[in-house]
Amino acid sequence: MACRSVISSSLHITNSIALKGLHSFAPSPPLLRLLPKAPTFLSFSASTKPPTKPFQVRSVAGTTEAASGFDEMVSGTQRKYYMLGGKGGVGKTSCAASLAVKFANNGHPTLVVSTDPAHSLSDSFAQDLTGGMLVPVEGPDFPLFALEINPEKAREEFRNATQKNGGTGVKDLMDGMGLGMIVDQLGELKLGELLDTPPPGLDEAIAISKVMQFLDSQEYSMFTRIVFDTAPTGHTLRLLSLPDFLDASIGKILKLRQKIASATSAIKSVFGQEGTKVDAADKLEKLRERMIKVRELFRDTDSTEFVIVTIPTVMAVNESSRLSASLKKENVPVKRLIVNQILPPSASDCKFCAVKRKDQMRALDIIQNDPELSSLALIQAPLVDVEIRGVPALRFLGDIIWK
Numbered sequence: 001m002a003c004r005s006v007i008s009s010s011l012h013i014t015n016s017i018a019l020k021g022l023h024s025f026a027p028s029p030p031l032l033r034l035l036p037k038a039p040t041f042l043s044f045s046a047s048t049k050p051p052t053k054p055f056q057v058r059s060v061a062g063t064t065e066a067a068s069g070f071d072e073m074v075s076g077t078q079r080k081y082y083m084l085g086g087k088g089g090v091g092k093t094s095c096a097a098s099l100a101v102k103f104a105n106n107g108h109p110t111l112v113v114s115t116d117p118a119h120s121l122s123d124s125f126a127q128d129l130t131g132g133m134l135v136p137v138e139g140p141d142f143p144l145f146a147l148e149i150n151p152e153k154a155r156e157e158f159r160n161a162t163q164k165n166g167g168t169g170v171k172d173l174m175d176g177m178g179l180g181m182i183v184d185q186l187g188e189l190k191l192g193e194l195l196d197t198p199p200p201g202l203d204e205a206i207a208i209s210k211v212m213q214f215l216d217s218q219e220y221s222m223f224t225r226i227v228f229d230t231a232p233t234g235h236t237l238r239l240l241s242l243p244d245f246l247d248a249s250i251g252k253i254l255k256l257r258q259k260i261a262s263a264t265s266a267i268k269s270v271f272g273q274e275g276t277k278v279d280a281a282d283k284l285e286k287l288r289e290r291m292i293k294v295r296e297l298f299r300d301t302d303s304t305e306f307v308i309v310t311i312p313t314v315m316a317v318n319e320s321s322r323l324s325a326s327l328k329k330e331n332v333p334v335k336r337l338i339v340n341q342i343l344p345p346s347a348s349d350c351k352f353c354a355v356k357r358k359d360q361m362r363a364l365d366i367i368q369n370d371p372e373l374s375s376l377a378l379i380q381a382p383l384v385d386v387e388i389r390g391v392p393a394l395r396f397l398g399d400i401i402w403k
């Protein structure tokens, strides 16, 4: 007999709910109109057909799963940031997109941002969200916007700002003029290296700082929940130490710029108009300020939380443990761990599923005994038998995970 152990869902996708655009949404007190919670049922349908069977997520061991604490996540009108990260392919985008849909359906104007250079938000929402600008997502009850940051563009911006203030072009120039001391300092900065082969995590730091820039503006002040779909673990770890590194580098560049500004008038004329120098320095200073804000944002326990996503395999769990340790070491608030793609219970296990289930239980056991992970709230998300694509499917997944 064929084994039927995955969560079954029937997708009847009806016309999407009319889009409530950014400009048509007028926040009025109380900003949050908390909508009645959508019931979670095994069978997903966008139609009004009554559900056949109440859905209950169970752990592999058969005990009822603990709630994710969504009530806490959704409460309050103060802006909150959720960063979802973990090993490649574990379901970060699906979990981040489903959380964003859930926030929007619970009254929060929400922005979901991808800072992963290999974007999959467009695939997840089944809508074209490319272009580096905020795009309205069709479907949720309240405004939901998505933003895929173009890392190439962000890096170019950084390169332009630094080169104007002491990058490799300036180094050649100063070298040619025999200004050894300043050249030495430039060599110390290793700017050429930084710009030609940017360290992993630089794209993401710039991407996040760009989002902060967006959110500083009055136009986007309406967003009360920001969900980041971050790049895989390695990038995240390097990102954490990057703001300090960039802050120091940019600080040195700015100091150097002051020295250059007070150098001979011949050099001044090479650098062009006084105004141009000031603009470039301003831009660099702003970039530095934004990096510092990114660093602060990551460590703000009141407004930010990093949610680790994993799957029940020994390799993924080990990587999650290292990620959790690094996040804690850097004082980044982390409270929740999603274990995604768990095989749901089945009355009739085929041999393959029985072996798989045993492996998954072992991985869950490791989590429960891991000093880094055991203290986190465990959210178990089942493997479902549909591809999680489009708002109705994300709503379905979100109602399972976030409750």
Ligand SMILES: Nc1ncnc2c1ncn2[C@@H]1O[C@H](COP(=O)(O)OP(=O)(O)OP(=O)(O)O)[C@@H](O)[C@H]1O
Binding pocket: 087, 088, 089, 090, 091, 092, 093, 094, 095, 116, 118, 120, 232, 340, 341, 342, 381, 382, 383, 384, 385, 386, 387, 388, 389
């Ligand atoms: N609970 C689930 N049940 C079934 N399929 C799932 C589940 N979660 C994720 N998937 C599927 O797994 C694939 C990878 O998911 P997703 O893109 O969300 O992972 P990711 O961690 O963001 O990947 P990447 O690291 O490549 O960005 C997708 O096809 C998605 O539909």
